[in-house]
Amino acid sequence: MPQVKICGITRLKDIFALINYPVWALGFIQVETSPRYVKPDFAKKLISYLPNRIIPVGVFQDQSIQTVKQIREYCGFSMVQLHGNEEPSFCAKLGRGVIRAFRIGNKLDLVQIEHYQSVSDYFLFDTFVPGKNGGTGQPFSWKLLKGIERFKQPFLISGGLSPDNIQKCLDITTPFGIDVNSGVESSPGEKDAQKVHLLFKRLNMV
Numbered sequence: 001m002p003q004v005k006i007c008g009i010t011r012l013k014d015i016f017a018l019i020n021y022p023v024w025a026l027g028f029i030q031v032e033t034s035p036r037y038v039k040p041d042f043a044k045k046l047i048s049y050l051p052n053r054i055i056p057v058g059v060f061q062d063q064s065i066q067t068v069k070q071i072r073e074y075c076g077f078s079m080v081q082l083h084g085n086e087e088p089s090f091c092a093k094l095g096r097g098v099i100r101a102f103r104i105g106n107k108l109d110l111v112q113i114e115h116y117q118s119v120s121d122y123f124l125f126d127t128f129v130p131g132k133n134g135g136t137g138q139p140f141s142w143k144l145l146k147g148i149e150r151f152k153q154p155f156l157i158s159g160g161l162s163p164d165n166i167q168k169c170l171d172i173t174t175p176f177g178i179d180v181n182s183g184v185e186s187s188p189g190e191k192d193a194q195k196v197h198l199l200f201k202r203l204n205m206v
């Protein structure tokens with residue numbers, strides 16, 4: 001079974017519900033334009049309720065290296081997920097704990113990805129939607145990931161994953177992990193307990 005990351009956490013009640021599941025990581029959006037943005041103060045508070053087994057991930061997009069480092073340190077993020085146009089040199093300055101997101105349109109850019117091999121711990125594949133950097137709620141064609149095994153990096157799949165399509169996704173590809181966001185929400189930033197439960201049920205993890 002893949003590791004499960006649930007992203008876009010904004011409420012304490014969702015933390016209390018999610019810690020009862022075999023969650024690998026939880027994501028806290030640090031992009032101010034996102035409806036799932038949580039201020040660093042509040043993200044730090046939410047993280048303080050996590051058991052050690054759950055990895056807190058800060059999600060950033062085209063912010064300065066100082067900002068990313070400062071917020072990472074302040075909140076206690078074990079990993080940062082980069083969702084913008086961050087260059088390999090930017091990732092390198094962060095050291096370990098980098099998840100580099102790539103947005104997939106109609107093909108996988110293996111040459112671009114290759115440049116990030118030595119400077120990221122995980123790759124994350126999300127859906128390309130013009131004008132949006134994440135949280136689109138739309139899946140991409142998972143068949144496009146054919147050939148990704150050539151990289152040693154473990155990878156996560158995101159983009160519109162939900163209890164309804166998770167099995168189909170895993171029939172087509174074998175990721176290290178899945179990153180689920182809007183597919184388990186009742187509205188942006190509000191996780192839906194029933195959808196979360198159904199997700200883990202469909203994964204045979206409860």
Ligand SMILES: O=C(O)c1ccccc1N[C@@H]1O[C@H](COP(=O)(O)O)[C@@H](O)[C@H]1O
Nearest residue numbers: 007034134135136137158159160181182
């Ligand atoms: O969720 C957001 O609002 C967001 C904003 C900016 C960057 C990333 C964001 N979320 C990430 O987007 C993917 C896919 O989300 P979805 O399942 O399609 O809703 C996921 O990795 C989130 O971490």
